[in-house]
Amino acid sequence: MSGTAGAEDGGTTPGPRRRGRPRRSPEDAGPGARERILQAARDEFAERGYDKTSMRGIAKAAGVDAALVHHYFGTKDDVFAAAIEISFEPALVVPAVLGQGGTDGIGERLARYIIGVWENPATRAPLLAIVRSALTNETAAKVLRTFVLRRLLERVAAELDVPDPTFRAELAASHMVGIAILRYVVKTEPLASADPERIVAMVAPTLQRYLTEA
Amino acid sequence: MSGTAGAEDGGTTPGPRRRGRPRRSPEDAGPGARERILQAARDEFAERGYDKTSMRGIAKAAGVDAALVHHYFGTKDDVFAAAIEISFEPALVVPAVLGQGGTDGIGERLARYIIGVWENPATRAPLLAIVRSALTNETAAKVLRTFVLRRLLERVAAELDVPDPTFRAELAASHMVGIAILRYVVKTEPLASADPERIVAMVAPTLQRYLTEA
Numbered sequence: 001m002s003g004t005a006g007a008e009d010g011g012t013t014p015g016p017r018r019r020g021r022p023r024r025s026p027e028d029a030g031p032g033a034r035e036r037i038l039q040a041a042r043d044e045f046a047e048r049g050y051d052k053t054s055m056r057g058i059a060k061a062a063g064v065d066a067a068l069v070h071h072y073f074g075t076k077d078d079v080f081a082a083a084i085e086i087s088f089e090p091a092l093v094v095p096a097v098l099g100q101g102g103t104d105g106i107g108e109r110l111a112r113y114i115i116g117v118w119e120n121p122a123t124r125a126p127l128l129a130i131v132r133s134a135l136t137n138e139t140a141a142k143v144l145r146t147f148v149l150r151r152l153l154e155r156v157a158a159e160l161d162v163p164d165p166t167f168r169a170e171l172a173a174s175h176m177v178g179i180a181i182l183r184y185v186v187k188t189e190p191l192a193s194a195d196p197e198r199i200v201a202m203v204a205p206t207l208q209r210y211l212t213e214a
Numbered sequence: 215m216s217g218t219a220g221a222e223d224g225g226t227t228p229g230p231r232r233r234g235r236p237r238r239s240p241e242d243a244g245p246g247a248r249e250r251i252l253q254a255a256r257d258e259f260a261e262r263g264y265d266k267t268s269m270r271g272i273a274k275a276a277g278v279d280a281a282l283v284h285h286y287f288g289t290k291d292d293v294f295a296a297a298i299e300i301s302f303e304p305a306l307v308v309p310a311v312l313g314q315g316g317t318d319g320i321g322e323r324l325a326r327y328i329i330g331v332w333e334n335p336a337t338r339a340p341l342l343a344i345v346r347s348a349l350t351n352e353t354a355a356k357v358l359r360t361f362v363l364r365r366l367l368e369r370v371a372a373e374l375d376v377p378d379p380t381f382r383a384e385l386a387a388s389h390m391v392g393i394a395i396l397r398y399v400v401k402t403e404p405l406a407s408a409d410p411e412r413i414v415a416m417v418a419p420t421l422q423r424y425l426t427e428a
Contacts, residue, residue, distance in 0.1 A: 175389045190378065190381050
């Protein structure tokens with residue numbers, strides 16, 4: 001673990017505390033180093049995309065040595081998977097949203113919740129960044145595919161009482177992904193400026209049908 | 215127009231005919247030069263994305279001088295708009311598809327037509343490439359926005375007899391875009407391998423409602 005000496009001061013983004021004594025081991029990187037790396041990874045992937053993001057760049061942004069990033073997360077794909085994990089945190093609540101209150105109004109509840117996540121720039125930006133990475137890199141697409149399937153679609157499917165529940169969940173998800181792309185990325189009007197509730201009103205019956213009607 | 219001499223032989227992709235005599239003017243670049251540039255532009259944008267594509271790279275791929283690309287198309291944005299135009303050619307038939315046969319079964323006809331375009335790798339690849347460029351570059355997004363609105367959404371809207379027809383057309387479009395992304399890019403199962411007709415059967419009632427029900 002050579003090269004970690006003074007790493008925290010060597011980065012462009014200084015850590016929360018600066019000390020004169022050089023760092024010598026992962027444990028010395030200070031509390032919150034793992035969390036800081038994770039945030040830096042999310043930001044780097046979001047800003048540069050999968051291809052242009054490097055372990056070294058993430059380390060620099062987090063104010064730690066690259067070896068520490070490897071120590072905590074392994075390969076670049078592992079860091080990307082961890083970045084997906086925190087970017088999708090709001091989406092991981094979806095199975096719980098579906099599980100509450102039965103199937104009545106499930107489409108409307110889901111549409112409103114997802115539009116809410118998209119409407120908040122803080123939760124929208126990292127999600128769009130992940131989609132962007134997946135669209136431009138096959139490895140990133142693969143990591144995303146596994147995550148979305150295991151952590152999201154299959155859990156939503158477990159809450160549904162329809163034939164082919166995963167297929168139904170995917171159709172619902174595809175609609176919400178497409179709306180996000182047209183509304184927030186391509187920004188075609190009037191969808192880009194439409195009141196969120198107007199979108200919810202139109203989309204809710206679609207999701208309701210996919211998720212509940214045999 | 216200096217520098218066009220021998221341009222056709224200087225590119226990595228030779229033109230259809232090779233001659234010893236150097237080229238001296240746009241007219242001399244040979245028949246089909248404009249078409250060749252357009253195909254090269256589409257391929258370059260598809261392969262490299264908007265950011266990494268250059269006028270020089272397009273010229274090289276087409277086996278012509280960069281000045282000729284400027285001569286025919288103007289700026290990089292103009293070339294990108296032209297590349298969108300030919301990439302979206304199959305989609306531009308949509309208003310006609312809607313116009314035929316009244317509103318009965320309009321959702322099913324549209325879903326089947328669009329899935330058909332996506333299913334064909336030759337028509338799918340350039341479309342995905344345009345979406346990819348728009349997702350990674352704001353200028354590309356802007357050029358796409360204008361095109362999609364003027365040439366596609368507003369024409370589809372003109373065929374509809376519902377309130378807010380452009381909004382309705384956008385909701386339908388968003389669903390098809392999202393399906394393309396999950397099925398062909400992220401490739402989550404079972405959607406990725408589902409029979410196209412199974413998707414049409416589920417999606418048709420959604421499009422029918424958006425496009426015809428007040």
